[in-house]
Amino acid sequence: MTTTDAALSATLPFRQRAIITVGITIAAMVTLLDTAIVSVALSHMQGGLSVDQDQISWVVTAYLVVLAVMTPPTGWLASYFGRKPLFLVSISVFALASMLCGLSDSLGEIVALRIVQAFFGAFLVPLTQAAVLDIHPREAHGKAIAMWSFGMTFGSFFGPTLGGHIIEEWSWRGAFFVVVPFCAVAFVLILTYLPNERVRRDKPFAFMGYILLAVGIASLQMMLDRGEREDWFSSRSIVTAAGIAAVCLLLFGVHSAISNRPFFNPKLLVDRNFAPAMMVMFVNGILQFTMVTIMPLFLQNMLGYSAILAGYVLTPRAVGAMAGNALAAQIIDRIDPRIMAVSGLLVVALAFYWIQGFTMDIGPWAVASVIIFQGLGISVVHVSLNVMAFATLAPDLRPDGAALINLLRNIGGSIGVAMLITLLTRNTRENRATLLEQITPYNELFRWQSMPELWNPDHIGSLALLEAEVTRQASLIAYINDFKLVFFIVLGTVPLILLMQRPRP
Template sequence: MSSPAAAPAPEKLDAAVLKIAGVIVLGAIMSILDVTVVSVALPTFQSEFGATYARVAWTMTGYTLALATVIPLTGWAADRFGTKRLYMAAVLLFTAGSGLCATADSIGQLIGYRVLQGLGGGMLMPLGMTIMTRAAGPQRIGRLMAVLGIPMLLGPIGGPILGGWLIEAASWHWIFLINLPVGAIALGYAAWALPKDAPEPSESFDFLGMLMLSPGLASFLYGVSSLPEAGTVTDIKVWLPALAGGLLVIGFVLYSFKPKHPLLDLRLLRNRNLTVSAVTLVVFFVAFMGAGLLFPSYFLQVRGESTLHAGLLMAPQGLGAMVTMPVAGMLADRMPVGRTVPFALLLVATGFFTFTQVGTDTSYVLLCGSLFVMGLGMGGTMMPVMTSALKTLTHHEVARGSTLLNILQQIAGSIGSATMSVILTSALNDSPVIPGAVNPQSGEPITEAGLAIAAQQNPAVTQQLPVEPGALQRGLQFVADSFGTTFTVGFVLMVVVLVPALFLPRRREESHLLEDTRGGGGEVPTAPVAMH
């Protein structure tokens, strides 16, 4: 660790930092890959387990919710047990969860094992960034984000492609089994490369806050996600958990201002820059992560593409982000983000608009070009906003501010995926029923939209049911319109993000991190926020 008398760290990231970065990048890619790999497998889970889209979407929502649940524990546990030991434990838990996912024989089991995976995956990112920031120093946060951001984007680019190929070439089980050898390598690499632990327990853990926030979030999102299946907000399965969860979260917010070391330090929101950044990121993640989950499903269910082709069609988005992220990282160290982020958000919104108009034969050139433009904007948005939020915090505030932004990001992603799947499922439920057609598994009537989705995966189903001419085409158009409606909600939210983004700092502000480390504790601050 640095001391006040130590020589200033070089501007470039040296070999020692890059060696540690290799460990963190490997863990990050493994964790992020698992989000994007599963996104292309959702229709496969639907047919494999005979479940609704809203139900299988919980394999994503449960994972991200588990990430949000465990993040507040990470800072305290890192002080208590040491970052190296905790990081290796997180890799082990994630890898074990992956192996269990491959053994699931029901959608309920798969969701449960995904939650276990998320508990490990949730610690990987904040722990990795804590380790990296201590190694690199606060004055290189922007460059650090840029270097780590590029390999992290291999997840969004390679995940759908890898997932599609594994499902086609083998089975869905292999999208989880692939983590076993990677996890073993990551464990060995971490044992060799990470510095030895020197745990120094400093703060008491807010167990009461944890008992309110985590169950509250889980209960609220469960109620919201049950809406498509229940069909009405008056169903007890919807309103009771949503109400109970909402009350717990409100109780947590009121309580969190009392403890000396709360689970989430909401007092930091008095910092205007942090508040504006947090609001910008929350709305951005609700829109982008929620709707982004549905892009592969559009290619699979409307266009009838294979899982591999759907993954390849998603690659332009990651490539676009790879172009702008390193530039944005350097700019974040040199100029106010308020001068760059609004333009990046305009790029995202422009690309997003195309998807509000999708049909059954929309040009792939137009769609892939729009994904690339969205990626350009995404690469210029997330990391600069996060970096800006941390720059005005003092040394002792950074760990708490990082935890706050991390958990808000994961909560927003969970809410986004739950909300968008609710909107899509509700829209699809309005499709006309085919007279005399019944689902042999559930005994429920089959709609034109349901028939169209099933026919894209297996054309033979149309020969087994009494279908009038034109029903299939009408159903396919209805599905496309339902996706367009859902994407429109995401687009409107993306436009709304521009409002808080206009309040981001437009004047250069000196980082308090350097002043604080020179004048006091000497220890470099912990984790900046990282995307997931």
């Protein structure tokens, strides 16, 4: 069956559209599921492969760099080779490389296979996002995006919990086999039900623009991923990476402005809805990756939770996200998506405001209740934002638009995690120094009768206990400052939503 983009949604019966949506949603889910599970397995892989922390980090670094570099050309590759063939090849190679990672016995083999995984996995999320819009009529975009977001939610939120159980019950190798059956199901559904489309090989590939963008993104991702380990700009390699990123991205901007063949269509950057949506999606990346990275650290380091208990406490976030997707699917056609997006951002902001009141005595149920609101708000924002971003784009711009908006989401997540981890480390150190200045025998607070005797600064044995408690309190203040920063970032995003226009029915 061959059809054009414009007629695709009109030629497919409802049952076929539903099955395709399930298949491509699973295809998008496996990339996020893989990333979440492998991140949990790193410490176990380190021991099993007898390598140090810096060496094992290349399993993640190599994957993220290649993923970022290969996301932008998705639109051109889909039009040149065809969306369905690119889907099938990407899923097959991704699953095969993942399976081989689980069978590998050396770090070098795993890193090389992770590069292969990222090379082909980078195409899956942009392909699915554009496809879910193309196969459904405009009036069904809200429900279709909600369904697609549900799969993304499952992969990113349930991944750590699922990975923790598999690793505990089996080994780290099991983390790489989890995605294989999901890939097999997606492959069969896409092969059977997704129609072939006409290919366009008359559109030249902007090599110069892509090279500048790829080198700039790779250098930026390398800087962000390894900056904290190498003490940022005190390291020559980080300074070099930052310089290359700045020069290449600046030249890419110049090339895009003056070239007759820019890499991304300039219409994307001037679209009334898509342009502000890119900035909001950048912030959305910060929110999503912050929840995956910072919250587990807070629960384990500050509250003393085990990895499995932390996974259970964070699971309600997935419940909230699924509820948000279901709610968005029901009301997206009745309510202005701008109101939904602003409401979702305010719910997320409220959750981060509540977190600022956390202490080390907070119970798991209190944490879980806030986590639910985070998942609810983020999912509502994600659905409404995607509906508005692509509402004013022509169908032929959707593949490039999906690649660009996902690239910005990933970069936002990388920048957000690097920024928050750096602030967490430095603020902990500064808070500790400030608090230690108060630990003297002359401080009136130590004369209170309610002060534990073990914390008496007159006793040498008590100083170690005092120092440990000061470090805990300094870390808690640093975490709270991180959450406060995210709170203000979320509030600052609200005006961008108001710049968009309501999609026409």
